[in-house]
Amino acid sequence: MTSTPEGYRSxxxxxxxxxxxxxxxxxxxxxxxKVAITSSKPQTTRHTIRGIVHRPDAQLVIVDTPGLHRPRTLLGQRLNDLVRETWSEVDVVGFCVPADQKVGPGDKFIAAELEKVAQRTPVVGIVTKTDLVPRERVAEQLLALQQVMAFADLVPVSAVDGFQVNVLADLLVDRLPHGQPLYPDGELTDEPEATLVAELIREAALEGVRDELPHSIAVVVEEMLPREDRADLLDVHANIYIERPSQKPIIIGRGGERLRQVGGTARRHIEKLLGCRIYLDLHVKVAKDWQRDPKQLRRLGF
Structure with missing residues (x-):
């Protein structure tokens, strides 16, 4: 077993x-x-997904959390609780504010919450999406963010073109304690495969739906089994849940066209993730008002 270099952080x-x-x-x-799903729809992230960054000098485990917001449902409240619980357990917090939107009440609400943890956990201010705006706008956003709270550091980045992503990684690593790696080399996430597969299906289902629908979509993978007569094929059976019967046609589309598109997009991403061919069997089911029902939330994994 290789020894950990001196000064290694994790x-x-x-x-x-x-x-x-x-x-x-x-x-x-x-x-x-890709370990976390992305979408232009707000509140895409519903679980804390851990992504693992391996470096010669450190292992940085990034916990991607749902967006903090003023909750309107029991699901929203549970997601907020999950975020606050995560803050209390990490070594450093990165507060993300997009460059293309003014610092607003939502950001100030989060900053007020973060002030409570900032005494014991460093908070780094991150201006994201710098590729969408001119350089002067980035400078203005950094100044605006500085007014919101006292940060341990402030950095502009773009995940799309890679601008200062390595600089951000260095800033975060500098604030980690010295210690051994927490995960085996090469492991990129500790999420169960079924969770990642369900998330990729939900990401595909979110594309192109009307604004009121994203919050109503949940996905549960019922089973993932190798095909008995074919070692190279995995059968994946999953249910897409929505809250009302009227939402079913939106997901399925005319003659099932939209559901086939969702299945095709999800299948490509899942095959890339798992490294094998899959047969994806999707069904759309109604779980009435599941976002507000404690019993249904439990059944759907929240």
Missing amino acids: GFACFVGRPNAGKSTLTNALVGT
Whole structure:
């Protein structure tokens, strides 16, 4: 077994911010592969996904959290609780604010919450999506963010073109404790495969749906089994849950066209993730008002 170099650091960082602040895209850029799903729809992330960055001098475990928001449902409340729980357990927090949107009440709400943990956990301010705006706008956003709270560091980044992603990684690693690696070399996430597969199906289902629908979509993988007569093929059976019967046609589409598109997109991503061919069997089911029902939330994994 190779020994850990002197001065090696290992620990946890988490990204927080409003929904759609670029946290998942940044997590994927740092890890170097897709471990968290991304979408233009707000509140895409519903689980804390851990992505693992391996470096010669450190192992950085990034916890991608749901966007913190003022909750309107029991699901929203549970997601907020999950975020706050994560803050209390990490070594450094990255507060993400997109460059293309003004610092607003949502950011100030999060900053007020972060002030409570900042005494014991360093908070790094991150201006994301710098590729979308001119350089002067990035400078303005850094100044605006500085007014919101006192940061241990402030850095602009773009996960899309790679601008300063390595600089951010260095800043986060510098704040980790010295210690041994927490995960085996080469492991990029500790999420169960079924969770990642369900998330990739949900990501495909989110594309192109109307704004009111994303929050109503949940996906559960019922089983993943190798095909008995073919070692190179995996059968994946999954259910897409929505809250009302009227939402079913939106997901399925005319003559099942939309569901076939969702299945095709999801299948390509899942095959890339698992490294094998899959047969994906998707069904759409109604779980009435599941976001507000404790029993249904438990059944759907929240």
